[in-house]
Amino acid sequence: xRSVRKYGTVLRISLExxxxxRSTAVGGLLFYSLFxxxxxxxxxxxxxxxxxxxxxxxxxxxYLCITELIVFACRSSVFAQMNEDVKSGNISYQLNRPYxxxxxxxxxxxxxxxxxxxxxxxLAIVLGLVMVGPIPxxxxxxxxxxxxxxxLGMVINFFLLMTLGLTAFRLExxxxxxxxxxxxVFMLGMFIPVEFLPPWLQGIARWLPFSYVAWAPGRLFxxxxxxFFWQVIPVQLAWAGVAVSLAFVMYNFGIRGLQAxxx
Amino acid sequence: MGALKDLGKTLxxxxxxxxxxxxxAMEYRGSFWLQAFGMxxxxxxxVFFWWIAFQQIGGSIGGYDFKDVMFIWAVTSSAFGAANxxxxxxxxxxxxxxxxxxxxxxxxxxxVLISLLCAKTSLGAWGDLGYGVILMALTQGPSxxxxxxxxxxxxxxxxxxxxxxVTAHSLTFYxxxxxxxxxxxxxFVLNFSLYPVGIYRGFVRVLMYTVxxxxxxxxxxxxxxxxxxxxxxxALLGVCIVYCSFAYWFFYRGLKKYESGNLVITRI
Numbered sequence: 001x002r003s004v005r006k007y008g009t010v011l012r013i014s015l016e017x018x019x020x021x022r023s024t025a026v027g028g029l030l031f032y033s034l035f036x037x038x039x040x041x042x043x044x045x046x047x048x049x050x051x052x053x054x055x056x057x058x059x060x061x062x063y064l065c066i067t068e069l070i071v072f073a074c075r076s077s078v079f080a081q082m083n084e085d086v087k088s089g090n091i092s093y094q095l096n097r098p099y100x101x102x103x104x105x106x107x108x109x110x111x112x113x114x115x116x117x118x119x120x121x122x123l124a125i126v127l128g129l130v131m132v133g134p135i136p137x138x139x140x141x142x143x144x145x146x147x148x149x150x151x152l153g154m155v156i157n158f159f160l161l162m163t164l165g166l167t168a169f170r171l172e173x174x175x176x177x178x179x180x181x182x183x184x185v186f187m188l189g190m191f192i193p194v195e196f197l198p199p200w201l202q203g204i205a206r207w208l209p210f211s212y213v214a215w216a217p218g219r220l221f222x223x224x225x226x227x228f229f230w231q232v233i234p235v236q237l238a239w240a241g242v243a244v245s246l247a248f249v250m251y252n253f254g255i256r257g258l259q260a261x262x263x
Numbered sequence: 264m265g266a267l268k269d270l271g272k273t274l275x276x277x278x279x280x281x282x283x284x285x286x287x288a289m290e291y292r293g294s295f296w297l298q299a300f301g302m303x304x305x306x307x308x309x310v311f312f313w314w315i316a317f318q319q320i321g322g323s324i325g326g327y328d329f330k331d332v333m334f335i336w337a338v339t340s341s342a343f344g345a346a347n348x349x350x351x352x353x354x355x356x357x358x359x360x361x362x363x364x365x366x367x368x369x370x371x372x373x374x375v376l377i378s379l380l381c382a383k384t385s386l387g388a389w390g391d392l393g394y395g396v397i398l399m400a401l402t403q404g405p406s407x408x409x410x411x412x413x414x415x416x417x418x419x420x421x422x423x424x425x426x427x428x429v430t431a432h433s434l435t436f437y438x439x440x441x442x443x444x445x446x447x448x449x450x451f452v453l454n455f456s457l458y459p460v461g462i463y464r465g466f467v468r469v470l471m472y473t474v475x476x477x478x479x480x481x482x483x484x485x486x487x488x489x490x491x492x493x494x495x496x497x498a499l500l501g502v503c504i505v506y507c508s509f510a511y512w513f514f515y516r517g518l519k520k521y522e523s524g525n526l527v528i529t530r531i
Contacts, residue, residue, distance in 0.1 A: 027443050031450060038454045045325040045462040052319050179301040183308035192315050 006099060007107040014111025025119060032072050032120055036127050039064050039191075053195040058132040059222040060193075065124040066221045067190045067214035070150055073116040074157045074213070076109040079178050082165025092258065102251050105162065113154060135222055142224045149229075150217040152236035157185065157213045159243035166247065169254030184208075189215030209239040276373055280381035281349060288386055295386045302390030303397075306340050309457075310398070325459030327485075332459065333402035334488065335481045338413055339456040341395025342420030342480060347388035350380035350425045354449065356432035357442040366523050376514050380425065409488050415496070416484035419503045420456070423480050426510035427452055433510070436517025448475065456481045476502060 018025075040061055047057040055063065082105075085091040094101050128135075164181055167174045188194065189211040194202055205211045216232040288295050310333070317329045324332070346353065359365055359379065368379045395417070403409040431448040434441035455463070455470070455477030463471065471478045479502045487495050 027446065030443070030447055034447070034450055034454065038458060041462040041464075041467075042324070042458055045459065046316060046320055048320075176297055176301045176304070179305050183305060187308050187311055191312055196315055196319055198315075198318070 007103060010099070010104060010107040011111050014108045015115060016111070018112045018115035025115075028072060028075075028116070029119065029123055032068060032123060033127065035068055036061075036065060036124075036131075040131050053193065055193060055195070055222070058135060061132045062128045062135050063193060063218045063222045064191075065128045066150075067218040069117070069120045069124045070153050070157075070214045070217060071185070071190055072120045073113055074154050075116065076112055076158065076161075078105060078109055078158060079161045079165040081105065082162060083168045083174065086166065086168040086254070091255075095255070095258075102162065102247055106158065109158060113158075117150075117154075138221075139224065142220075145229055146217055146220045146224065149220050149233060149236060152233070152240050153213040153217050155240045156209055156236065156243050159240070159247045160209065163243065163246045163250050166250040166254055169250070169257065181210075184210040185213050189213060189218070193219060206235075209243065212236045212239050273374060273377055276377055277349060277381055280378075281384075284348075284381075284384035288384060291386075295389070298386040299390035299393065302387040303394040304390075306336075306391065306394045309336065325461030327459035327461065330402055331485055333398055334409065334413070334485050335459075336457060337395040337398040337402070338416035338420055338481045338484055339395075339453065340391045340398070341413070341417045342424060342456075343453070344388040344391030344393070344395065345417055345421035346424045347385040348392060349384070349421070351383040351385040351388065352380050353425050353428040353432070354445065355383070356429065357435045357440060357445055360432075360435045360521065361440060363523060365518075365521060369523075375518065376429070376511060380429070406488075408491060412484040412488045415487075415499065416481055419484075419499055420480035422503055422507055423476055424449075424452055426507045427475060429510040430513050433514045433517045436514075436520045451475045452477055452480070476506060479503070 043057060043060050043064070046052065047060065052060070085094070091101065094104070097104075160181065161178075164174065164177045167177060188197075188205045188208065190213075194205050194211050194215050197205060205215075212232065212235060216236055220229060220232070313329060313332050313336075316324065317332075322328075327335070352359070356379065365375075365379070368375050368382070371378050395413075399410065399413050403413070427448055428445060431445040432441055434444060451470070452475055455467070455475055460468075460471065460478060460482045471482075479499055483495060483499050487499070
């Protein structure tokens with residue numbers, strides 16, 4: 001119980017921080033709007049008529065609003081923070097504090113991510129409605145299930161980024177991993193739905209975690225079906241489990257080799 | 264004659280800064296190559312996006328085919344890289360003004376704006392520059408016109424990107440912190456340059472020809488590759504000279520409003 005209260009306090013403080021830095025939020029909203037506007041124009045030009053890979057223009061624009069929402073909401077400095085803590089040695093100051101480092105980082109980022117989810121979510125709805133109107137056949141009562149998929153996507157993303165950040169324990173320079181990971185998430189789901197990929201690549205993408213960050217919730221939002229829901233949720237749960245475990249393993253492995261010298 | 268002499272002096276100063284910055288970057292070779300490689304990889308992933316997009320629809324998007332899109336990506340990437348290799352401080356002008364770090368540059372016996380812009384380089388920018396060249400080689404072949412316009416686009420585009428950033432960040436002298444505007448303007452420049460001009464309509468088109476002159480950075484060079492005209496080339500160079508002169512004037516006009524914070528810092 002005390003543990004729950006402890007991490008609850010960390011979450012509350014990070015949420016208060018998110019509310020305090022309003023100018024950062026305004027900047028983010030502007031960038032989000034710009035991206036959606038550019039891609040709306042691009043997809044409008046691509047869709048000269050009919051559907052592409054089963055998506056109508058309306059679905060495609062809403063798909064982008066949702067996938068960008070997840071990526072923007074997921075934005076946290078976890079990779080940079082891990083790198084900084086490990087390379088500067090700050091992590092040694094956190095070892096004797098009454099919390100687990102990995103859980104602290106997660107709850108510390110959760111406040112900002114929750115704040116972003118609601119903030120960008122409101123903007124996504126406004127932009128989607130203004131640009132293409134409502135999605136035909138959308139049912140509000142499906143929203144909690146879509147939200148569950150979105151949250152799982154955010155968990156997968158956060159802990160995979162944390163794992164990559166923690167490679168700093170063993171590698172001096174690990175930024176290339178970050179670039180690679182980011183682009184895989186972008187290209188296997190955020191910018192392009194998996195259905196747009198060539199069949200051979202679709203097969204590979206459906207086995208990898210990257211598509212389950214943005215594609216799964218995006219697809220559920222624009223074309224909800226229980227078949228698809230039961231198809232992706234177990235995979236998302238499995239990848240979330242793998243990502244969390246990897247972060248803990250990487251932390252425990254790294255901390256074993258840590259040497260602190262006063263100061 | 265005097266103007267040419269001044270231009271020669273300015274180019275020599277930029278060259279000297281470049282040499283010093285490059286030597287400093289080479290002290291950390293591993294980091295240099297990794298950042299350059301990371302940036303090239305990051306850009307390269309977008310080729311995949313366009314390949315998928317053109318596979319899905321065939322034909323053209325906004326009046327551009329795959330080869331055209333690769334040309335504007337190559338020019339934008341290399342122009343952005345060149346601008347950030349030579350003038351990396353362009354995105355830090357607001358921070359430098361607000362922190363009072365401009366004093367250091369005011370004391371130097373050379374042009375303040377040039378010294379300020381050239382005082383920093385970006386390692387990752389080499390990746391952007393190299394990526395554009397590789398993309399050109401892979402998608403445009405040996406066409407002399409394409410390569411000529413690529414070089415013209417990189418020089419004009421790089422200068423215009425810098426001029427736009429200088430203008431936006433100089434607003435700090437007039438209205439206070441313009442970091443957000445500076446960041447937004449850069450995003451606008453990139454997004455208007457990286458996508459076919461035909462996808463934009465109305466007011467955005469007007470912006471692309473005026474405040475954010477993305478049309479002149481990449482789309483006009485592409486037009487000249489397809490159908491060269493001397494008037495087009497003169498327009499390209501004319502817009503570059505006018506915009507850069509305006510940015511220079513706007514910065515110095517704003518500089519008169521600058522008040523020193525008496526910050527003591529050391530530049531090594």
